[in-house]
Amino acid sequence: MTVMQHVWIVLGVLFVLLNIGAGLIWVERRMLALWQDRLGPNRAGPLGILIVLADTLKLFFKEDWVPPFADKWVFIIAPAIVVASVLMSFVVIPFAPGIVVADLNVGLLFFLAMSSIGVYSIVLGGWASNNKYALLGALRGASQMIAYEVFMGLSLMGVVMMTGSFKLTDIVEAQRDMWFFIKQPIGLVIFFIAGIAETHRLPFDIPEAESELIAGYHAEYSGMKFGMFFIGEYLGITLISAMTATIFFGGWLGPEFLPGWVWFFTKTFAFILFFILLRASLPRPRYDQLMEYGWKILLPLVLANVMITGAVLLWLKG
Amino acid sequence: MTASEIIFWFLSVLALFSAIMVLISRNPVHSVLWLIVVFFAISGHYILLNAQFLAIVNLIVYAGAIMVLFLFVIMLMNLNTETEPQRNTWLKVIGVISGGLLLTVMVSAARSAGELSNKTALIGAGDIGLIQNLGKVLFNQYVVPFEITSVLFLSAMVGAVVIGKKD
Numbered sequence: 001m002t003v004m005q006h007v008w009i010v011l012g013v014l015f016v017l018l019n020i021g022a023g024l025i026w027v028e029r030r031m032l033a034l035w036q037d038r039l040g041p042n043r044a045g046p047l048g049i050l051i052v053l054a055d056t057l058k059l060f061f062k063e064d065w066v067p068p069f070a071d072k073w074v075f076i077i078a079p080a081i082v083v084a085s086v087l088m089s090f091v092v093i094p095f096a097p098g099i100v101v102a103d104l105n106v107g108l109l110f111f112l113a114m115s116s117i118g119v120y121s122i123v124l125g126g127w128a129s130n131n132k133y134a135l136l137g138a139l140r141g142a143s144q145m146i147a148y149e150v151f152m153g154l155s156l157m158g159v160v161m162m163t164g165s166f167k168l169t170d171i172v173e174a175q176r177d178m179w180f181f182i183k184q185p186i187g188l189v190i191f192f193i194a195g196i197a198e199t200h201r202l203p204f205d206i207p208e209a210e211s212e213l214i215a216g217y218h219a220e221y222s223g224m225k226f227g228m229f230f231i232g233e234y235l236g237i238t239l240i241s242a243m244t245a246t247i248f249f250g251g252w253l254g255p256e257f258l259p260g261w262v263w264f265f266t267k268t269f270a271f272i273l274f275f276i277l278l279r280a281s282l283p284r285p286r287y288d289q290l291m292e293y294g295w296k297i298l299l300p301l302v303l304a305n306v307m308i309t310g311a312v313l314l315w316l317k318g
Numbered sequence: 319m320t321a322s323e324i325i326f327w328f329l330s331v332l333a334l335f336s337a338i339m340v341l342i343s344r345n346p347v348h349s350v351l352w353l354i355v356v357f358f359a360i361s362g363h364y365i366l367l368n369a370q371f372l373a374i375v376n377l378i379v380y381a382g383a384i385m386v387l388f389l390f391v392i393m394l395m396n397l398n399t400e401t402e403p404q405r406n407t408w409l410k411v412i413g414v415i416s417g418g419l420l421l422t423v424m425v426s427a428a429r430s431a432g433e434l435s436n437k438t439a440l441i442g443a444g445d446i447g448l449i450q451n452l453g454k455v456l457f458n459q460y461v462v463p464f465e466i467t468s469v470l471f472l473s474a475m476v477g478a479v480v481i482g483k484k485d
Contacts, residue, residue: 074347105448109374116382120354123386127347127393135393142390146383153378166449 010101017090017235024234026052028276035280059227067129067220074128079218079225082121082232089114089239094169096252096260107168108160111243112153115198119145121232122200122207126217137216140287141207144197147294152194154302158187158309159247172251181248186305188248190298192271195240197290199233201275203282206290241271326366333359346392350385357381369447 026041026049033040041048066072092107094100104110119142126138160166162183163174171180181188197204208216218229245251245267252260285293336355343349357380364373445451456464 071345071347074351104370106370106374109371109378113374113377113382116378116386119382119386120389123389123393124347124351127389139390139393142386146386149382 006101009099013090013095013099013101014087017087017238018231020238021231021234022052022056024237024272025055025230027272028234028279031273031276032280035277056227059224059230062223064223064225067131069130070220071128071130074124075220076225078121078125078128079221079228079232080121081124082118083228083235085114085118085121086232086235086239088117090242092168093239093242093246094172094251095264097169099261100169103167103169106166108156108166108171108247112149112156115152115239116145116149118198118232118236119149121229122217125221125229126207129217129220131220133213133215134217134219137207137209137213137219141200141217144200144204144206144287144290147291148194148197151190151294151298151302152198154299154306155187155190155194156247157306158184161306161309161313168246168251171247172253175250175253179248179250179253184248184305184309186301187309188244190302190305191248192240192244193298195244196275196278197294199236199240201233201237202279203284204290205284206287209284237272237275238268241268241275244271322366325362329359329362329366333363347389350388350392353388354381354385357385364447367447368445371449371452372447 029051030040030047032038041051044050044054066075089111091101092104092110094103122141122145123138126134126136126141129135159171159180162180163171165171165174174180200207207213208218210216213219218226221229242264245264249267250263251267252264254260254263333356336352336359339352340349340356343352357376361373361376361381364370364376446455
């Protein structure tokens, strides 16, 4: 592959992702309205689709304010970390055969590393704001994400054992006969739950819980710095959906009548809608319930899953 | 200068500069942030040596988990310049002694490194750092120490739970 092709792939992936991130503003509001029996945005443009433009313009032109009591540099860096780490994760995702920015040998581990770097944006954002609600949100976010990272990593190990590789294209190719969600249902469920906790979406949006903590770690943010947290969250949803599609639902694989990338985006979009449906329907648990649920239920389950998968693989090998 | 050499020098300068910033930052949170930059630079060095697994695990474990816990503790202690612990003379004496010992070790290590000057590390070559090869070495040649380490981790975990449990 020539250098120019690489550049085009990188630019193309970036363009598509940022547009999806912004477009999800509209998708989420319309779908939430549909499921909660409301109208949703319907003023700007057909079906209110221009709300994407209106929202983005509003974010850009709001005063970009750094509170005088904040730690200036940390306050500025924090929102950039979330977007950067999520975009870095997309580097290893194969969108279609041959369309991947870098097909690393350690692709899956790279994804886990980047999602663990994402914690810093919450911790630092909350700490630098120098505000007690923000700090509480940051503490919750840090403990929640550190805990669920463990389950996320372990839930993928069954798939890795069956494929024998951390490379995402190998994982997709290994699903030619049967998608992994049939062989690894527990892995899928735990990965998705951990994914919701990692992106701190409802019902697990405890770090920002607006009814208790105002807005949690981003209470002091405004303008485009808040916009970065906002876009980072939507990109995070897209990332978890894309990873679920790649690892458990065969990525670009599908019947021949449609090209691979159409299948990939269809699957990804289905999971994005599922994320929004969860937000529309489930209430938020208490913070200690969330942690208890993770360590007392998910951890034993995921360890048993790894052990049984390994045992069965060894048994089949004879 | 080849591309790898430029990257090597860039990463080395970055690592040293950030390490110095860890020491001279007044604010403990800034120290932690600079330490994270050090870990990234060192992971870059691992990648140059084609040790991909080590590089990624360094990021996951050190930058992604341990440093977050460091930040967590520092945030909870709320260290300010006013509450900085007083430095007494004994601490200074102990610091000088331990620093001197470290210096001795490093000087002797640097002296023996001179003998290795004709043997250079392979950049971008060698495949011992790839996951499969590393796994085979760990679970064949070094399986006993590897398993003992895991027992050590388990006991540390049980110890933390016991200490953390009230009454």
